[in-house]
Amino acid sequence: MMEGNNGAMNLQMAIQEYIARRYRHSADPDLLEPNAIAKRLSQGVRPAQIWLASDPADDEDALDGAADFIVDMDSDDGADAAEFAAAAGLKAEYVLVDRVDEEDPRLVWVIPLINNECIQDRTALVIDQTPLGVAMAAWPHFRIRIPVHVLDVPLKSLPISMSQMIIANRENPDMGVVRGQDPQDARNKRIVDRHVRDMLETFLVWSLACRQLPPLHVAGSSGLKRTPSRGELLRQVAQALGVNPVEAGQLIEGTAKPTEAQRAALQAAGVSLESAAGRELTLPADLLVEVEQPAWRQAILYYAETHGIQILPARMALAQDAFELAARPSGHGREAWRGALAQVVAGLE
Structure with a gap:
């Protein structure tokens, strides 16, 4: 839409490029097709959508460094864009949309997702098939409210029935949603715990940012003062x-x-x-x-x-x-x- 060298824009493009490389074997050809993304963006935030959420900082050097870090990575080594972004100092996570907040549509309730089925325990649900063409682990008991502006790249949707089951924290093997398994040894437990802790820290920061939004003026028919x-x-x-x-x-x-x-x-x-x-x-x-x-x-x-x-x-x-x-x-x-x-x-x- 527009050209520029802004660090945040460079970083966003780098993340999208990496996702495109990472999921080039996805069964869904529209996953990251630019026109398809633009169409999903124009349709707004809806239940059952999967998004990559990210929160660009205002430090240009850090942003450009993060973009270079992501672009230089090998998309075949098993890691994902959110993991790379986190390693580069950017807050980025996958989310499943539960619903937009009824009282303040600038906020959205989401379920955290991890795009690495090895990161799971008994509190997680593992989704065998997603629009990304890979399995993902969902953490429904960490359902949380975040600002809608941190939603970045819309990655299509799960079936509504499957999404509702995940939000309710129920497994259904017939739908390809099963209960996660606890790590088998102390080393893997430390890895899972670290990933989950980092994920929760990011979502906590986003949740606290809800308080920083300016108040909505809703009294009367418009509730507005205007000049x-x-x-x-x-x-x-x-x-x-x-x-x-x-x-x-x-x-x-x-x-x-x-x-x-x-x-x-x-x-x-x-x-x-x-x-x-x-x-x-x-x-x-x-x-x-x-x-x-x-x-x-x-x-x-x-x-x-x-x-x-x-x-x-x-x-x-x-x-x-x-x-x-x-x-x-x-x-x-x-x-x-x-x-x-x-x-x-x-x-x-």
Whole structure:
């Protein structure tokens, strides 16, 4: 969709490349076909899906090093992308989606998965056949809530009946879901314990990150405060200067200074940047939910690169740009905000 050298983008592409090599023998040809991935991303997060979840850091050197680490690995040596990513310092795990949280759709309940059937004990369930073409171990008693934005690559779905059985922590040999076995010796037990401990540490970090999300404003029909003149000002600046909404927003916020020629053009158009001072902006709940979705992940990484900011502020800035671009203060569901976000993203390219 967009080009750039952002470390997080490089790392994400490296992980996808590695998965493609690792599962090139998968019976499912659409597993990592780019158009198929894009389609699954556009469909959103749903029960029974398997995802690779990852949490890119903001340290560019660490991210680029992790990307190189993954790309250089041999995909035939039995390890998997999540394991490589973890070794390179990136938090990455496979998950099975239980459900999106009813109260806050920015959160999702998941079951941790390990793509190595040797890592199992009696608390795990082993899934004989998955869309990846290999067996996976599921840990249903570690069901946990995490931010939806850490979901990275959608890897298709299990049958709903099988997913429900796994979530309920029940085995069914006829479905190819059996109870895991405890390690046979102390060495293997230490290996399993280490993998499970590392996995749980990652999910705990993600779970705690749920508390860092901005509050949703849901009172009344919209529960929102909005300053329509702010969006109007953004359009006036963009039109007067012939710049895209992102550049107009930077001028309004003061993160970029207008040139003398731009000042003259604004004055001729009767537009004052000073009129933006002190305006309060509260983002709609539907917009806050939509911008967290995995479909916008690449755009947010690119936004962070082009604006020289970190990933979390970039997500909120993208949402704010979409809000300012919207023409009206009401009648916006997630579908409409999706269109506004797409307009802002188009301005980045």
